[in-house]
Amino acid sequence: VTAPALPHGFLAAGIRCGIKASSRGPDLGLLLADEARPASALFTRNQLTGAHVTVCREQLARSGGLVRAVLVNSGNANCATGAEGVEDARELSRALAARIGCPAEQVLMMSTGVIGARLPADRIGSALGDLVAAASAAGGEDFARAIMTTDTGPKTADATSESGATVTGFAKGSGMIHPDMATMLAFLLVDGADGPSDPNPTSGSSQRELLRRVTDRTFHCTTVDGDTSPNDTVLLWGRGAGPGLEDALTAVARRLARSIAADGEGATRLVTIHVTGGRDEAEATRIGRAVAVSPLVKTAIAGRDPNWGRIVSAACSAGIPVDPDRMTLAIGGSVVYRCGRPLPAAEPAAHAHLTEQREVEMALDLGIGTASSEVWTCDFTAEYVEINAHYRS
């Protein structure tokens, strides 16, 4: 895997600092902009939050959403660490700001990894000089590796908008299923081609709304086990404008979201659930998510079983008014259920699809409207249970 180039004006780095005891890989990452650029972030809805959520919110409020650098450590989530943990994140943000010569509030710090243990703040502080020195336009892959926890590989994507804005994305996460609650972290860097005289439609509230729209259709459509982590964060950072920017951002976020589902712990299948015929997109998404999170559906896929009954049942339990007598379900293009009744003759072809393809497709038509949505998940294997049962014991 080679990471894509960074947008103009951004540098990246990833080095080994020694936070992760269990691996020899890099565990401290940096994204650095040539000047402060506008940024918006969305954070976890969990009420247990990592210290970085508190501190990032403070910094963005103080800086008016202008960010010069983002520091990320893996191996320690700095969560359930009390007031001391919050102060650790503040102090490291200040130290990096002093080193690069920017106002203290223009540095964000994020953490992912085990919870309940203090950050090795001295060790991280001592590594900041090497980290800044390592920052380069080619540092994307080092950064992508430095933010990994149980991920089996780095997750990156890029795109160019119709008007020439470049978007590069990074993410980490095997869903939200790290044994000690690691996180999904995602970074969307953007640089527009229209130059500094261009108005800035991605700053302030409109940038935030853009990020929310993109996230609702991408990261919020991915599940591994339905557990929401205390540290989940998505950051959109940079200037961009012109036609096609939202499409480019959505394409990058979608690839990252799919790669998170594909890399779910123990997973052997990436599952795409296309929901069509809904009354509106939000309802279609909720129904797709109810299917995507069902352990019965996910274990059936692990067994390569085209179990239409579990899928239709989960869709009918989402709390959205639907009619099973109007639903049609296809697995790998084979219609296994139509209007209240199974079609057993289609099951062998559906079984073959589940057996032979690593990326499997379900299409559920609700038959009650014209809205659609797409949701991603993975299969649920005995290895998932083994990984999560025996991590600490």
Next chain:
Amino acid sequence: VTAPALPHGFLAAGIRCGIKASSRGPDLGLLLADEARPASALFTRNQLTGAHVTVCREQLARSGGLVRAVLVNSGNANCATGAEGVEDARELSRALAARIGCPAEQVLMMSTGVIGARLPADRIGSALGDLVAAASAAGGEDFARAIMTTDTGPKTADATSESGATVTGFAKGSGMIHPDMATMLAFLLVDGADGPSDPNPTSGSSQRELLRRVTDRTFHCTTVDGDTSPNDTVLLWGRGAGPGLEDALTAVARRLARSIAADGEGATRLVTIHVTGGRDEAEATRIGRAVAVSPLVKTAIAGRDPNWGRIVSAACSAGIPVDPDRMTLAIGGSVVYRCGRPLPAAEPAAHAHLTEQREVEMALDLGIGTASSEVWTCDFTAEYVEINAHYRS
């Protein structure tokens, strides 16, 4: 296991009819009252429903809630079988009514087992004579066995109220996790000691309200995997009055609900989650359920890992306003988390509790009020995945 005696006025039977191909056990059960008695039922909230849900609702509306007999088959859920399946259930209800000599609308029929296949209605119809002939006051255990699907044993409980009303309960279910979506079925039979001149506070809407209160505190507090089946049904049937009746019903339903969680597929631990210090009982229950359904919590218990972080995180994601800095969590009496911080010294004792006890206890105090609730679940093992992945393939 010996089933408890039936309340006065009730008979029961269970025979082998040949519906279940995979077992030689009984698969057709009967509960028979000496005269029509008042009954109330609660059905699944899933919008995919088995045929019996439709037909039971019709019958109860027509009879004004008077029931003379309940016929139950296992091995086939009569779900996703279209109008023919509904007609099968109607026809078998009529046939049983004719045989015992009661109005057709006073017979209920329920089904549990695989879905998408027609009932063997002729075979069941031919067995009704033997079934009625087998009905006896000692038939409770045969009935309890006849309604089992993936259950590893019959589930029964009984109690006597303060005023002498007798309550006998039967249930089936390994949660809601039968591979082809079997169901939870539960039957609460009651007979009061106050005789026929007693007013009937358990009939009509007040009986229904009583059943809802009992169910909210018992069956609705049990989860195995969060999937709601199309056939779930709870029936309260008989006359009863006087002080302590609700307590007796709740005690019976509670024991049945706990036995369902304990018998979850692949489970090795029954987990009781005591939630205290909530603002109100409904909120405490929702928080307990969020913990009980979390795959991360359930896999941790399978690994005997006192993983306070996953438990607190799940409690903080229930959509209820809480404050992790006010929460206290004990596992087996050992406080592993208090007011935002872990207490690592308590973990060995908590680990020993999870390792040594088959019934494990968690106590989560929210620190924001005085309401409490209790919720039951089981651990989530690799065997669960194996059972559910490889059932049909």
